[in-house]
Amino acid sequence: MLLTIDCGNTNTVFSLWDGETIVQTWRTSTDHRRTADQYYVWLSTLMQVRKISADVRNVVISSTVPRVVFNLRVLCDRYFDCRPLVVGKPECRLPVPPRVEEGVRPGPDRLANAAGAFQRHGGDVVVVDFGTATNFDVVASDGAYVGGVIAPGVNLSLEALHQGAAALPHVDISRPERVIGTNTVACIQSGVFWGYTGLIEGITQRIKAEYGRPMKVIGTGGLAALFAQAGDLFDEIEDDLTMYGLRVIHDYNLAIAQ
Numbered sequence: 001m002l003l004t005i006d007c008g009n010t011n012t013v014f015s016l017w018d019g020e021t022i023v024q025t026w027r028t029s030t031d032h033r034r035t036a037d038q039y040y041v042w043l044s045t046l047m048q049v050r051k052i053s054a055d056v057r058n059v060v061i062s063s064t065v066p067r068v069v070f071n072l073r074v075l076c077d078r079y080f081d082c083r084p085l086v087v088g089k090p091e092c093r094l095p096v097p098p099r100v101e102e103g104v105r106p107g108p109d110r111l112a113n114a115a116g117a118f119q120r121h122g123g124d125v126v127v128v129d130f131g132t133a134t135n136f137d138v139v140a141s142d143g144a145y146v147g148g149v150i151a152p153g154v155n156l157s158l159e160a161l162h163q164g165a166a167a168l169p170h171v172d173i174s175r176p177e178r179v180i181g182t183n184t185v186a187c188i189q190s191g192v193f194w195g196y197t198g199l200i201e202g203i204t205q206r207i208k209a210e211y212g213r214p215m216k217v218i219g220t221g222g223l224a225a226l227f228a229q230a231g232d233l234f235d236e237i238e239d240d241l242t243m244y245g246l247r248v249i250h251d252y253n254l255a256i257a258q
């Protein structure tokens, strides 16, 4: 079976595949101190809970936190008896190489999103990925990642507001009914929710204008569904896009090795 691991700056997500479908997804906070043994105890316990007896033979990893990769490699070596494919490393080939400035290393999550979006939609796509950062990944008609936008993430903004302003509490993000808040929490929620809605609308519009061809806008990441409530921001929402892209990259590397 294939295990895809998407390690972001906040959370690390593991998806177990059976052929073409994801059997289960598990999420833990990202912590570079977590050892291979700790990962394995956690994963195998959760598999037992779901009565899954997985024979993991292949692993593919995207990590925006370089330090965690070492222990994930040890996990693969010690418990799955395999060498993982790590997106962004020279030995991991991409179906279509990115077209960016010389020396730039795009986030592996963005490369995975591009591979997944191209397989599903055939290019001319913007992926809006809500993680620690809110990324816009532009995928050209041939499937190449060609750049995009990195904005501070929704939770990061909420946290910064709380940290920086003595009288402002930490609030959870939600869609306020009204723009004009009548209490402090409602004002913050409005600022973040409608502020990000404006950001997403404005940036996708400008990307489309600069790109000059019709584009599809795909939302992914936990908060995409919440922002879909704001109106017509996305053509589609695909929560598993990064994982799916990792699978595409895995399949491609397997095919060229044969």
Ligand SMILES: Nc1ncnc2c1ncn2[C@@H]1O[C@H](COP(=O)(O)OP(=O)(O)O)[C@@H](O)[C@H]1O
Pocket: 007, 008, 009, 010, 011, 012, 030, 130, 131, 132, 133, 153, 155, 221, 222, 223
């Ligand atoms: N479904 C959700 N509802 C609310 N908040 C979420 C949801 N999914 C993720 N988040 C929040 O968004 C932030 C970043 O999400 P995540 O996708 O895990 O980031 P990363 O991929 O950078 O680790 C986290 O603070 C997390 O709590």
Ligand SMILES: CC(C)(COP(=O)(O)O)[C@@H](O)C(=O)NCCC(=O)O
Pocket: 007, 008, 009, 010, 064, 105, 106, 107, 108, 109, 110, 130, 131, 132, 133, 134, 135, 150
């Ligand atoms: C922008 C990111 C931090 C987003 O990562 P995440 O929010 O998933 O943790 C990540 O894609 C990254 O580290 N990128 C490297 C720079 C670049 O993509 O140009």
Ligand SMILES: [K+]
Pocket: 008, 109, 129, 130, 131, 132, 242
């Ligand atoms: K991510």
